[in-house]
Amino acid sequence: MMDHARDLASVCEATDRLLTAVAALDNADVTQPSRLPGWTRGHVLAHLARNADALVNVFEGRPMYVSGEARDADIERDAPRPLKTQLTDVRDSANRFQDTASLSQDWSRTVELRNGVLDTAAWLPFRRWIEVELHHVDLGTGHDLEDLSEEFTQREINFLAHRFSKHPDVPALTIKQDDGRLLLTGAVEGVTAEQLDSDYRPPLPDLTVSGRQADLLGWLAGRRDGSALHVEGGALPSLPPL
Known part of the structure; x- marks a missing residue:
């Protein structure tokens, strides 16, 4: 709400x-x-x-x-x-x-x-x-991004992850945040928008991107190149412009 x-x-x-x-x-x-x-x-x-x-x-x-x-x-x-x-x-x-x-x-x-x-x-x-x-x-x-409030940073990460969910040009991936929370985004097969907004937990994609909140936000928002992030299961994808 x-x-x-x-x-x-x-x-x-x-x-x-x-x-x-x-x-x-x-x-x-x-x-x-x-x-x-x-x-x-x-x-x-x-x-x-x-x-x-x-x-x-x-x-x-x-x-x-x-x-x-x-x-x-x-x-x-x-x-x-x-x-x-x-x-x-x-x-x-x-x-x-x-x-x-x-x-x-x-x-x-x-x-x-x-x-x-x-x-x-x-x-x-x-x-x-x-x-x-x-x-x-x-x-x-x-x-800088590190100066933004924790509330804003988390909400904007959630917002952008949702924006890229089911996007055909973004591969299915898991965003692993520094507090352990997981977000799915990209072309996640067989997952509805309603499930992504709920507590539903489908099988996680092989591609995982993790890092500090500011670096995750910077990458998702097109403000940083993602070089500070850790990537497993493939290469860091290029995100479409906002």
């Missing part, structure tokens, strides 16, 4: 941390490369602002983005802005998201995200939390 109110509070706290870190930069810093290939810090900040507005669209029943091309054009347009403008936009758009998400609504309803992805409204605050936390790391201001 998703606790959207708690997730909204977590989004607010994560946004405050990000804004505090960005406020210590200057205009030149915003133009420097981020950790995301081809994006400056300005691109990351512009994306964060436009993503908040896009989720407001979802809450209000509109398409998340007019189109993929429009989304990319908006980010390119806003990326070169000076630091003060970037900070104001990220803060104001975050407030618009919080205000919209705080309204009384049917949290069980189905909503449509980018590329036709369907989800329930209750997941939107967590999705926004993901954006803020991971892109804070992408800014390269000294905040």
